[in-house]
Amino acid sequence: MADGIINAKVIGSILTRKSFTTQWINQEIGFATALNKKVIPIVESDLINDLKGFIHKQIRLAIQFSFINQ
Numbered sequence: 001m002a003d004g005i006i007n008a009k010v011i012g013s014i015l016t017r018k019s020f021t022t023q024w025i026n027q028e029i030g031f032a033t034a035l036n037k038k039v040i041p042i043v044e045s046d047l048i049n050d051l052k053g054f055i056h057k058q059i060r061l062a063i064q065f066s067f068i069n070q
Contacts, residue, residue: 002031015047
């Protein structure tokens with residue numbers, strides 16, 4: 001994963017209720033941020049108020065999505 005982040009120009013991260021609870025997503029975003037990579041988060045809409053760390057509610061998120069319960 002580190003090589004992919006190092007070689008990328010832009011990092012896209014998808015934050016869902018499941019991915020949000022893992023340590024990896026925040027570490028990967030932090031690593032990309034430390035390398036001055038542009039990070040574009042896609043965040044499940046009901047998570048915005050729960051975000052901490054490198055991506056949180058004070059940052060304008062370009063894309064939000066929500067799942068439709070079936």
